[in-house]
Amino acid sequence: MVSDRTWRNLTVELKRSHLAKLGVVLILFILLAATFAPLLAPHDPKQTNPGEANLPPLGFSETRTESTTVMEDGEITIVEEQVQVNAQMEHPLGTDHVGRDVLSRALFGARTSLIVGIGGTALAAMFGVIVGLVSGFYGGRIDDALMRIADIMLAFPSLVLAIALTGLWGQQSESIPDPFHELGLAPDMPAEIVIPSTIIAVVALVNWVWFARVARGEALSVRNEEYVKAARSVGASDLEILWRHVLPNSLTPILVLGTIQVAAIILLESSLSFLGFSGANLSWGLDIAQGRDYLSSSWWIATVPGAAIVIAVVGINLVGDWLRDALDPGIDQGEGGV
Amino acid sequence: MSLGRFLVRRTLQGLLVVWGVITVVFVLRFLSPGDPVTFVAPLDASPELRQRIAADLGLNKPMHVQYADYLAGLLQGDMGYSYQRGLPANDIVLSRVPATVELAVASSIVAIVLSIPLGVVAATRRHSPADYGATLFSLVGISTPNFWLGIMLVLFLSVQLDLFPTSQRPVGFLEAWTHLIRFKLAGPSLSVPLDAGAFADDMGTWLWHITLPAVTLGTYFTALITRLTRSGMLDELGKEYVTAARAKGLPETLVRYRHALRNTLIPILTVLGLQLGTLIGGAVITEAVFAWPGLGSLLIDAINSRDWPIIQAALIVIGVSFVVINVAVDVVYGYLNPQVGYE
Amino acid sequence: MPRDLLSVRDLTTRFFTQEGQVNAVEKVSFDVEEGEVLGIVGESGSGKSVTALSLVDLVEDPGRIVTGEINYRNSELAESASENAPDAVDGDFVDVRKLPERHRRALRGPDFATIFQDPASSLNPSLPVGEQIAEAVEVQRRASANPRSTRSRTQSYGLGKFLLGTALPGQGYLTEESKARAIELLELVGIPDPAERAEALPHEYSGGMLQRAMIAQALAGEPELLIADEPTTALDVTIQAQILDILGDIQEETGMTILLITHNLGVIARMCDRVGVMYAGEIVERGSLEDVFDNPVHPYTQGLLGSIPDLESAGGRLQPIEGNVPSLLDQEMEDRCYFADRCPNAMEECLEKPPEFPGPGSPDHAAKCYLADHPYEPEQALPEDYFDDESSDTTVGRDDGKDDASGEGVSADD
Numbered sequence A: 001m002v003s004d005r006t007w008r009n010l011t012v013e014l015k016r017s018h019l020a021k022l023g024v025v026l027i028l029f030i031l032l033a034a035t036f037a038p039l040l041a042p043h044d045p046k047q048t049n050p051g052e053a054n055l056p057p058l059g060f061s062e063t064r065t066e067s068t069t070v071m072e073d074g075e076i077t078i079v080e081e082q083v084q085v086n087a088q089m090e091h092p093l094g095t096d097h098v099g100r101d102v103l104s105r106a107l108f109g110a111r112t113s114l115i116v117g118i119g120g121t122a123l124a125a126m127f128g129v130i131v132g133l134v135s136g137f138y139g140g141r142i143d144d145a146l147m148r149i150a151d152i153m154l155a156f157p158s159l160v161l162a163i164a165l166t167g168l169w170g171q172q173s174e175s176i177p178d179p180f181h182e183l184g185l186a187p188d189m190p191a192e193i194v195i196p197s198t199i200i201a202v203v204a205l206v207n208w209v210w211f212a213r214v215a216r217g218e219a220l221s222v223r224n225e226e227y228v229k230a231a232r233s234v235g236a237s238d239l240e241i242l243w244r245h246v247l248p249n250s251l252t253p254i255l256v257l258g259t260i261q262v263a264a265i266i267l268l269e270s271s272l273s274f275l276g277f278s279g280a281n282l283s284w285g286l287d288i289a290q291g292r293d294y295l296s297s298s299w300w301i302a303t304v305p306g307a308a309i310v311i312a313v314v315g316i317n318l319v320g321d322w323l324r325d326a327l328d329p330g331i332d333q334g335e336g337g338v
Numbered sequence B: 001m002s003l004g005r006f007l008v009r010r011t012l013q014g015l016l017v018v019w020g021v022i023t024v025v026f027v028l029r030f031l032s033p034g035d036p037v038t039f040v041a042p043l044d045a046s047p048e049l050r051q052r053i054a055a056d057l058g059l060n061k062p063m064h065v066q067y068a069d070y071l072a073g074l075l076q077g078d079m080g081y082s083y084q085r086g087l088p089a090n091d092i093v094l095s096r097v098p099a100t101v102e103l104a105v106a107s108s109i110v111a112i113v114l115s116i117p118l119g120v121v122a123a124t125r126r127h128s129p130a131d132y133g134a135t136l137f138s139l140v141g142i143s144t145p146n147f148w149l150g151i152m153l154v155l156f157l158s159v160q161l162d163l164f165p166t167s168q169r170p171v172g173f174l175e176a177w178t179h180l181i182r183f184k185l186a187g188p189s190l191s192v193p194l195d196a197g198a199f200a201d202d203m204g205t206w207l208w209h210i211t212l213p214a215v216t217l218g219t220y221f222t223a224l225i226t227r228l229t230r231s232g233m234l235d236e237l238g239k240e241y242v243t244a245a246r247a248k249g250l251p252e253t254l255v256r257y258r259h260a261l262r263n264t265l266i267p268i269l270t271v272l273g274l275q276l277g278t279l280i281g282g283a284v285i286t287e288a289v290f291a292w293p294g295l296g297s298l299l300i301d302a303i304n305s306r307d308w309p310i311i312q313a314a315l316i317v318i319g320v321s322f323v324v325i326n327v328a329v330d331v332v333y334g335y336l337n338p339q340v341g342y343e
Numbered sequence C: 001m002p003r004d005l006l007s008v009r010d011l012t013t014r015f016f017t018q019e020g021q022v023n024a025v026e027k028v029s030f031d032v033e034e035g036e037v038l039g040i041v042g043e044s045g046s047g048k049s050v051t052a053l054s055l056v057d058l059v060e061d062p063g064r065i066v067t068g069e070i071n072y073r074n075s076e077l078a079e080s081a082s083e084n085a086p087d088a089v090d091g092d093f094v095d096v097r098k099l100p101e102r103h104r105r106a107l108r109g110p111d112f113a114t115i116f117q118d119p120a121s122s123l124n125p126s127l128p129v130g131e132q133i134a135e136a137v138e139v140q141r142r143a144s145a146n147p148r149s150t151r152s153r154t155q156s157y158g159l160g161k162f163l164l165g166t167a168l169p170g171q172g173y174l175t176e177e178s179k180a181r182a183i184e185l186l187e188l189v190g191i192p193d194p195a196e197r198a199e200a201l202p203h204e205y206s207g208g209m210l211q212r213a214m215i216a217q218a219l220a221g222e223p224e225l226l227i228a229d230e231p232t233t234a235l236d237v238t239i240q241a242q243i244l245d246i247l248g249d250i251q252e253e254t255g256m257t258i259l260l261i262t263h264n265l266g267v268i269a270r271m272c273d274r275v276g277v278m279y280a281g282e283i284v285e286r287g288s289l290e291d292v293f294d295n296p297v298h299p300y301t302q303g304l305l306g307s308i309p310d311l312e313s314a315g316g317r318l319q320p321i322e323g324n325v326p327s328l329l330d331q332e333m334e335d336r337c338y339f340a341d342r343c344p345n346a347m348e349e350c351l352e353k354p355p356e357f358p359g360p361g362s363p364d365h366a367a368k369c370y371l372a373d374h375p376y377e378p379e380q381a382l383p384e385d386y387f388d389d390e391s392s393d394t395t396v397g398r399d400d401g402k403d404d405a406s407g408e409g410v411s412a413d414d
Helices: A004-016 A018-035 A102-138 A140-154 A158-169 A197-223 A226-233 A238-274 A284-292 A300-327 B003-031 B036-040 B047-056 B063-075 B089-124 B129-143 B146-160 B173-186 B196-237 B240-247 B252-290 B295-304 B308-336 C048-055 C075-084 C101-106 C129-145 C159-167 C176-188 C207-219 C237-254 C265-271 C289-294 C299-306 C348-352 C388-395
Strands: A061-072 A075-086 A174-177 A192-195 C004-017 C020-033 C037-041 C063-073 C093-095 C112-115 C225-229 C257-262 C274-279 C282-288
Touching: A004 A018, A004 A300, A018 A102, A018 A300, A102 A140, A102 A192, A102 A197, A102 A238, A102 A284, A102 A300, A140 A197, A140 B003, A158 A197, A158 A238, A158 B003, A158 B252, A158 B295, A158 B308, A197 A238, A226 A238, A238 A284, A238 A300, A238 B146, A238 B252, A284 A300, A284 B146, A300 B129, A300 B146, B003 B063, B003 B308, B036 B047, B089 B129, B089 B173, B089 B196, B089 B252, B089 B295, B089 B308, B129 B196, B146 B196, B146 B252, B173 B196, B196 B252, B240 B252, B240 C112, B252 B295, B252 B308, B252 C129, B295 B308, C004 C048, C004 C257, C020 C037, C020 C048, C020 C063, C020 C257, C020 C274, C020 C282, C037 C048, C037 C265, C048 C063, C048 C225, C048 C257, C075 C093, C112 C207, C129 C176, C129 C207, C176 C207, C207 C237, C237 C257, C237 C265, C257 C265, C265 C289, C274 C289, C274 C299, C282 C289, C282 C299
Parallel strands: C037 C257, C037 C274, C112 C225, C225 C257
Antiparallel strands: A061 A075, A174 A192, C004 C020, C004 C063, C063 C093, C274 C282
């Protein structure tokens, strides 16, 4: 499937580019965090603990004014005192306004982001590639009709469309059991992984067009190649030709586009959950939205998940650059954005 | 193809897009959970009252009749009345347009003014600190969600340093100008004084309030255009016509700007055309962060309260303006790239 | 006695690539007499185009001129340079490599003009041809309006002006006079309807017409020396003759000096007064056209000439020299005659050290070969299979990016 030359290009480029190495490291970091979140997280990310709310991350301490109401001789007085709040080892990145562990939420949030990013991209790629291949391979009316639909999709801001669809459609989600919990390795952690199915469907719906365009272009260029004609002349069916000859040729650009799309969809998912249109209850965007109300007192609640998004997206973009530089699939920078 | 025919064709295509949007939104209304009447009627409304409300809103008619009614209304410029406020959707939506336009234009200006020189410097001084800085900035810039960037700006510049307001738009750009324009319209005979002081005050307030939202929305584009300019310039500067231009004695500035940058901007314009949706989408999010009273915050409020006429009107306005900007980009593209012209 | 216009000494240009150092041009010396057409001929990859680019200081990264003098005779320049760069001046000659960069750049156009191999990629695809020629006129016009300042060539044209110029007509760089001059120049090189064609974009021109336009552009600065780097290679055979005619006519009318670089011996024979033969980054033989063509000394030159098809003989087949131009990678270059592996007359001494090339003051006809000093000694000949083992190593491609147009060998198609 992947030729030796492709591998060589990839390794040569990886050796040459420090940024590509950084990208691989960042992606591995996020992938490991997401996969082993139940083992790595110090606490149940959903466990509230009002007594330990708003704890700062390690290395920081906060001075807060706490008022207590004192009743004395039938008179109510409010006593204000300055309280020093120190970080606790148990909560390395602090806690949020209801005492949930910020680090644990960031680790579990990586799962949601990657599930939506990878799932949405896969769905969009599947649909888009089929449409694009059929469109480019058959041409004619089918091509015209499908590409007109694609034009219409491109001619409307996809984020606005995604907001409207998720906001109005509602946000269903499915749950699957968490294998670590099942195996008894992480008994204190949530028993299920939430898969925000509506969001995945919506991001795929607003992003399939990019894949369709790329796949169509490849199909168009392969359609008239001699070996395709030869295959047809010996009686290969269209489906066989598409599967055996056209699809393999499209894989490189689709892979590169897919990488960029994962980054774009992670950003899209975080925007939707920031607006409250998310099916998941553990999401970086959601946590940023909640932390926003506590900016003046607890800056870390919004800061940590945002930094996590930046790390993930920088990593994926760097890997996308690496693949593009090494494989040269003819996809422009900036194409395929949200 | 001539410019005229091109415009006609693109306008027709644009109408098709807007019609598609209208239809999708209309269908969505029937598919999405929640009866609009529950959002309009009082909580204790009797079934009869609900019936009357539904009839008033035309919601009890069959779907295709409602659709036809809606399209007929649109053609007459009537987008219905807001369920929440009872005002014409036209008025509500149009009153929000200036704020969004201000935001989009301001951030585009920020982006273009910063990014092109940055990209040019990065490309012409390869491996300099400026190049590394520009590369790092553009990488992080395209990877940062703008709502988080906005929140971080608020955290540092508003909450910690108290330099900028956290939100709101107390005065609009056009409102500020009324201090000068009113004088002109009224004519000298009415001797309404030219209130330069009030104008300066309002402009200052406006600038002060729009800075953070504009930076928030503009950062992604600054980063993107910087990246595109840098790689495009590197490409172009390596081409033979650049060597030939130098060989004929052209000074480096002319080679860079008149030749290389010009040819770099042509493909950048295409990508920007494709990315305009991101600008509009980003504006929606930015408005939500800064409580900026534009179309985006209106749309989100309307979605949350299922105010269908407003949702539809807002989406139509967004769709139409998007199409218009896209056509404008194509016209500029054809002008800059006579090789391609208007296709 | 004609005087030298240009005197190049020990010019060495190397490319410092990731794969290693490439010695593209190695200690090349030659003189160009005023008013003559000097030809430099060699196979693809022999370093002749890099030599041309070195003269006008347009070698690009990772290439660099390492050493050498490029002495240019111009008494005005010598006078003005004696103030700010006295060590560059020697009588009427100025070593342009010792000039400050901005002064060196100012030579492009009015002193040295260049025509490149592929006119289609040498013109900006998105600007009208006339405008590009007008630029070349305009830059000289502005320079002569204020000769003291090299800055005036820019005339404060920068990013702001460029952006303004795209938005507002009349804010651009060009003036009506220079546009009119561009049309005159187009007419001069025989382009019909020059006023109309000036508005056209390069892709609306045919290859031959474009090369005419390139010549017009080169003439804009009324240069002292015209460097024509493979001016006909990218063109059809019939068009080639037209372009050569134009160059010949212009040379005759103006007495302009031309340095003609080509792999095509027919072009050399048709145009040149004197000729230098390049091989593996070095000049291996030089002399008058008659000397070199009628009495070639270097076996390489002999091989080149032998590869001209003898049209009178029945077969008329081309006899290419066996083998390839060697890799110019420094680490693969041995201290010997670089042609020895392809040379039919290679001797043992050819492997010991490379032969000397006669320095300045030596006879006009000279070759970098032991055969120039003494006749071939068959008893010293190398065994026939001596180089067989390494023949596969010598085909590694070079990476100077300039000469690899179509893998052309030396040919004589005229």
